[in-house]
Amino acid sequence: MDTVPIVLLRPADSPRLHGEDADHVQVLAESDATLPPILVHRGSMRIVDGMHRLRVAQLRGDTEVRVQYFDGTESEAFIRAVQLNVTHGLPLSxxxxxxxxxxxxxxxxxxxxxxxxxxxxxxxxxxxxxxxxxxxxxxxxxQARIGRDGRIRPLNSVAGRRRAGELIGTEPGLSLRELARRAGISVGTARDVRNRLSRGEDPVPDRFLHGPATAPAVAGGLHGHALGAAAPPAHAMTGTYASDLDSLKSDPSLRLTSTGRFLLRWLSLHSLSQEKRDVLIKSLPPHSRARIAYMAKYCSRWWAEFAENLEEEKEYLEIPRTG
The missing domain is CATH 1.10.10 (Arc Repressor Mutant, subunit A)
Incomplete structure (x- = not known):
């Protein structure tokens, strides 16, 4: 948190069509409560959230205000402003x-x-x-959109249902969760496909066959791997890794949170091509290489533990709950 001169701040790209509410500013100014810091887009110094608080500060004759910074694009800053004004302060109309x-x-x-x-x-x-x-x-x-959880889902599930039907025929022992993942559909849709097949029906209801053009099934989750494909080897930092990184960068649940953007920056550091990595290695001073190698191995162990923690958390969340 910083304190900055008011003259350095730019007006918000506000979602409020009619600007600030003068009555709300007056109510805040007459209150003895300490107002929260103003959220400011670091790159432009434009206010993201807190125009009413700024007007209060100006009304009181203040020359400085407390701020917190938002790191992201200006488009993301606008979305953050909408989210904040929906959940607190003077509600948006x-x-x-x-x-x-x-x-x-x-x-x-x-x-x-x-x-x-x-x-x-x-x-x-x-x-x-x-x-x-x-x-x-x-x-x-x-043909597909990104959901609240960051997963890519087809708008039409015909292709996914067909794929699920094929998988049930060749691998009848698959769990519903695994069937859904490999077919790129929800668990509920996978269950419906299995039930329809058990009754001798087509996996695709008639009503789906008369809608929009069939969209191709999208690989389950955030990943762009082929259905059922194994994860890429650890040294493959291009190709699939790059496409997965692009998918994560488009996930609003990561892009619009500080921890998510922090993680994306970390992951981006590992997207160097083999050629660039070779150039980097050759540029390092010989007397520091052993120490850097040790630290790189330490980081690799940290990431391995991080991956294990994620997998353990995923397994915990997937344990069926009873009662």
């Missing part, structure tokens, strides 16, 4: 939220309706209608 949603839909057209609904405090059907108005041509062409 319905018109404010709908206008913000339209802007987010245009700038992040691959995000799902539910994902944007959660950010803006609207319903998924409302986002769907806003999408249809804002992107009438693109909405018809989209």
């Amino acid at each position: 319905l018109a404010d939220r709908e206008a913000a949603a339209a802007r987010i839909v245009v700038s992040n057209d691959s995000w799902s309706d539910r994902s944007i609904a959660r950010m803006t405090g609207l319903s998924a059907p409302t986002i769907g209608r806003i999408r249809a108005r804002s992107l009438p041509d693109h909405a018809a062409e989209a």
